[in-house]
Amino acid sequence: MAKISSIQDLQEAAKAKLSKGVYDYYSYGAMDMITVADNSNAYNRYQIRPRVLRDVSKIDTGVEVFGKKYAYPIFVAATALQKLADVEGEVASARATTKNNLVYSLSSISTSSIEEVADGVSTPNLWFQLSVFKDKHYNLSLIRRAEKAGYKAILVTVDMPYSGRRLPEFRQPLTVPEHLTLKNLTSLGSKEGSSEYNKDSVYKRVVDNINSAFTWEDLKWLKQQTKLPMLAKGILNPRDAELVVLNGLDGIIVSNHGGRQLDGVSSTIDALPNIVDAVGGKIPVFVDGGIRRGTDVFKALAFGAQAVFVGRPNLYGLAYGGQKGVELMLNLLFKEFELAMALAGCSSLKDINRSYIQQTPQLTCKL
Secondary structure, three states: OOOOOOHHHHHHHHHHHOOHHHHHHHHOOOOOOHHHHHHHHHHHHEEEOOOOOOOOOOOEOOEEEOOEEEOOOEEEOOOOOHHHOOOOOHHHHHHHHHHOOOOEEEOOOOOOOHHHHHHOOOOOOEEEEEOOEOOHHHHHHHHHHHHHHOOOEEEEEOOOOOOOOOHHHHHOOOEOOOOOOOOOOOOOOOOOOOHHHHHOEHHHHHHOOEOOOOOHHHHHHHHHOOOOOEEEEEEOOHHHHHHHHHOOOOEEEEOOHHHOOOOOOOOHHHHHHHHHHHHOOOOOEEEEOOOOOHHHHHHHHHOOOOEEEEOHHHHHHHHHHHHHHHHHHHHHHHHHHHHHHHHHOOOEHHHOOHHHEEEOOOOOOOO
8 A cells, every 4th residue: 555645645545444334424524515625625725925034943833722731733623433433433543642642522422432532541631522412411411421531621512403414324324333332322312222223323313312402591501510611613603703702611613514514604714714803812713624734734823723623534544544543644734734834934833823824816817
């Protein structure tokens, strides 16, 4: 096999190892996948404007978030069903991520439990992503489990009152193999414990229990139930960013759910600057979606992101080589990002700002 030298290489290698059904589940988005494509393509609409003759002999990639210093502003996003890619699943991803002193965020819809992931890592750089279900007490029980296990923040998904229309899921619903379970959801729903329930498609299992009546008041109530930092994941509109601040939350993740919800929405890098402006530095802003290169990380930070989250690249690394594959994925991004900083003339993250970015000039042709 050819040497893996980019995230694109890693994706192709993962595609060759995964079944079509699992690869489609990981890689596909809503409807025609316009937003999936634009999440990545949008980064090409911005150019880096380097500064020269700067001392870049030493590059400091460290970032501080909620009082803790991390090695890089490159965190791992919550993604579901990771044991479909590797036998250790989320534990392998978390171990690779925290070993590098980064944040790993665990999905509610995981094949390893909150406790298993916490027990599997030596550094507790764990955040928990909460999908909001109809049963508020169940939501609260997940937060309590995360608190007890030592997780450091709660990410509340706010862009999923319904699940997006992902066509492969309609054509051939993905079922979880019998030897796997959704470890955090074993007591969710009225059919819990029945063989029929265990064989339900993931789509049906989650959708049947999602709370489509979840509002700002409910989010505010959730925030009041924990002392952990709580972030709203799934913000694209500046007005909603302002409401996140007004309701006392601690951070925002600019996200369109990897293009898996409403097709045709803004790419996250296009939405990011307006969200940062709306927040005005009151709380940190993060971004996910479409990040495949170190230069993408640089551009996101230039627009004001505190750090980025990568989702599918983690899955591709996991499918390619388990924990070692995730470490490979991260190291590719580390090296590319360090080089981008050096060649742009930035020796630390505080040097990176919007003056380093311009929109790609539009080509015009005269008739």
